[in-house]
Amino acid sequence: MKRIFTFVLLFVSVTVFAQFQRNVVANLTGAYGILEKDVNGDDILDLLAAGESGNILAYFINDGSGNFTQTTIDSNFTGARFIDGADFDNDGDMDFVATGTSDLVWYLNDNGTFVKTVIETGLNDPRQVRTSDIGDLTNPATPDGDIDLGVLVSGENTVSVYFNDGANNFSRFNIISINSPRYLHGGDFDSDNSPDFLISSYNGDGTNDEDNIFWYYVGNWGLTQGGVVASNFHGAFGVEGGDIDLDGDDDVIGAAYIDNEVAWFENLNGDGSSFTKHIIDDNLPGASYVHWLDIDDDGDKDIVATGYGDTSGNNSQVVVYYNDGAQNFTKTLIDDTIQGANTFTVQDFNGDGKNDIAVTGSVSNEVVVYIYNPGNVKQNSITGLSIYPNPVKDVLHIAPADKIQQIQIFDITGRQVLSTNQTVIDVSKLDKAYYLVKMILKNHNIITKKILILK
Secondary structure: OOOOOOOEEEEEEEOOOOOEEEEEEEEOOOEEEEEEEOOOOOOOOEEEEEEOOOOEEEEEEEOOOOOEEEEEEEOOOOOOOOEEEEOOOOOOOOEEEEEOOOOEEEEEEEOOEEEEEEEEOOOOOEEEEEEEOOEEOOEEOOOOOOOEEEEEEHHHOEEEEEEEOOOOOEEEEEEEEOOOEEEEEEEOOOOOOOOEEEEEEOOOOOOOOOOEEEEEEEOOOOEEEEEEEEOOOOOEEEEEEEOOOOOOOOEEEEEEOOOOEEEEEEEOOOOOOOEEEEEEEOOOOOEEEEEEEOOOOOOOOEEEEEEOOOOOOOOOEEEEEEEOOOOOEEEEEEEOOOOOEEEEEEEOOOOOOOOEEEEEEOOOOEEEEEEEOHHHOOOEEEEEEEEEOOOEOOEEEEEOHHHEEEEEEEOOOOOEEEEEOOOEEEOOOOOOEEEEEEEEEOOOOEEEEEEEEOO
């Protein structure tokens, strides 16, 4: 009997590079942390960046059209890493705080001249610093009108709060003991309309189960662990909370540096008690930082990510994962010429109402802004890519083979059940169910398709 195949043709427009215009804002040795703030009070977002190996902090004034002019804040700050901003002295302008190799400092903005004050020195590998009105030692989590600091001190396995006495004198209090904290972000994971916090824990050897993502809620004193979002997420790095599937509760997205992986973790019950992992990409070299937003204004949540590359910063990538509305993500490569792609921020830097991406390249020593310009897209259409039959009983075919680098199949829980570089695939041993087929293409893009396996 002649078999009749039903072809499911995937006509997908994948934009590579052309959708974003690459503009080098500055050459900054060891470019690391990046931040967007209005530095000069003209209601236009400017940029700040830290150069770790150059020991430099600088800001870049935006003329409103995405053209930037550099001014140095500090050219002698050892190992400058992360930076954040707030009006510490309530004089209407933006002050800054930053971490270096072993120091935590703040900079008073005195009419464009920055006065440096060391808050603490001798720290062991301080990482991210965040500004917020946390409260004081006697009444934490209740704002008291001044700016406090949250600092991840990776080498000391602590998350610390520096309470401000109102005169910008800071007292340190360790609120969490956690193995090698790497990144902190907020959310509401138990759906109680009060802020919770995500923290990634990066053990660094790829084997220890301390490569975790935890969430915490505000207790009577400090933070209390609410649950584990992910374990064995090797090289847990950048994390964010947000409602990815638009079901009313906050999920989690994360990057795993060692696993080269970007994933989202579905908050199953809405109370943070159980998360299911969905792999978005396991082929982003040195996956580092992630951010979710609706970058193409189609009503669903897309994800921007950076991959540092290998230990030398080679094979680095800046990518966007476009969401089809059902949490199937298509990978679009924005840039693979940057080396050591690191932290980034997404904002409208040229006043056209579209989100642009500003990224630091630690190895190529660049601060780069990618201006989003979908009207000038030069489409690279992948036509004729087919997956058949669907539904399938025994053998699944994907064509043409020369476009495919790898095929992965996941069940509805996000568990990978098959991985191959072949395009004729025996699926006869899989249970009857719906599955997602992830096709990793040779040009780094990813296409996913739902199939039904019959018995």
